Amino acid sequence: AQSVSQHNHHVILSEAASLELGCNYSYGGTVNLFWYVQYPGQHLQLLLKYFSGDPLVKGIKGFEAEFIKSKFSFNLRKPSVQWSDTAEYFCAVIPRTGNQFYFGTGTSLTVIP
Amino acid sequence: DGGITQSPKYLFRKEGQNVTLSCEQNLNHDAMYWYRQDPGQGLRLIYYSQIVNDFQKGDIAEGYSVSREKKESFPLTVTSAQKNPTAFYLCASSILGQNSPLHFGNGTRLTVT
Numbered sequence A: 001a002q003s004v005s006q007h008n009h010h011v012i013l014s015e016a017a018s019l020e021l022g023c024n025y026s027y028g029g030t031v032n033l034f035w036y037v038q039y040p041g042q043h044l045q046l047l048l049k050y051f052s053g054d055p056l057v058k059g060i061k062g063f064e065a066e067f068i069k070s071k072f073s074f075n076l077r078k079p080s081v082q083w084s085d086t087a088e089y090f091c092a093v094i095p096r097t098g099n100q101f102y103f104g105t106g107t108s109l110t111v112i113p
Numbered sequence B: 001d002g003g004i005t006q007s008p009k010y011l012f013r014k015e016g017q018n019v020t021l022s023c024e025q026n027l028n029h030d031a032m033y034w035y036r037q038d039p040g041q042g043l044r045l046i047y048y049s050q051i052v053n054d055f056q057k058g059d060i061a062e063g064y065s066v067s068r069e070k071k072e073s074f075p076l077t078v079t080s081a082q083k084n085p086t087a088f089y090l091c092a093s094s095i096l097g098q099n100s101p102l103h104f105g106n107g108t109r110l111t112v113t
Helices: none
Strands: A003-005 A010-014 A019-021 A024-026 A031-038 A045-050 A056-058 A064-068 A073-078 A087-095 A107-112 B004-007 B010-013 B019-025 B031-038 B042-051 B054-057 B064-066 B076-078 B087-094 B108-112
Touching: A003 A087, A010 A019, A019 A107, A024 A073, A031 A064, A031 A073, A045 A056, A045 A064, A045 A073, A073 A087, A087 B042, B004 B087, B010 B019, B019 B031, B019 B087, B019 B108, B042 B064, B076 B087
Parallel strands: A010 A107, B010 B108
Antiparallel strands: A003 A024, A019 A073, A031 A045, A031 A087, A056 A064, A064 A073, A087 A107, B004 B019, B019 B076, B031 B042, B031 B087, B042 B054, B064 B076, B087 B108
């Protein structure tokens, strides 16, 4: 069965620190990849997505992610976090031949001012 | 504004009672989904529907039922057979196709005592 792993469950950073959240998936075929963010009290919203082409994709609010096919990874990065980035982050995968999204368990990020 | 409306935001029920969660969307999306979000477990798919009058079980469909009589509506019933119903329930929709991201509602927090 397909699975998505987010190894960091809780991350605490000071403002201006750099962020990298890991995401690995287990599926041998071609996939589409997403990162979603859930700010406190708000609904899940799309941060960025990768379908094909340049493996380094840029999303909203200065976030980016790099798809490394050989490592089955899609890690999320931000050079300098802000207090407003405090949220829960979910990685999601959908196989190109399927119609079901698979989500990771989420990473809770707390940014200390 | 287009979006997904879930109601109510909070729901309390006694054990043994069935309860129905509402999900309405005005995005004209064909596909709709129900997820359950538990701490440390991410989002798990309960049911999804890609067309009116048709739906498929997700990974954790036992104890739940759905209907899709209208394109805009995808209500979820949590039956008394669901052994651990207390959770946060998220409804989502998307355009058909793997390149289309999910759009989420604000969720319903169900507490069963």
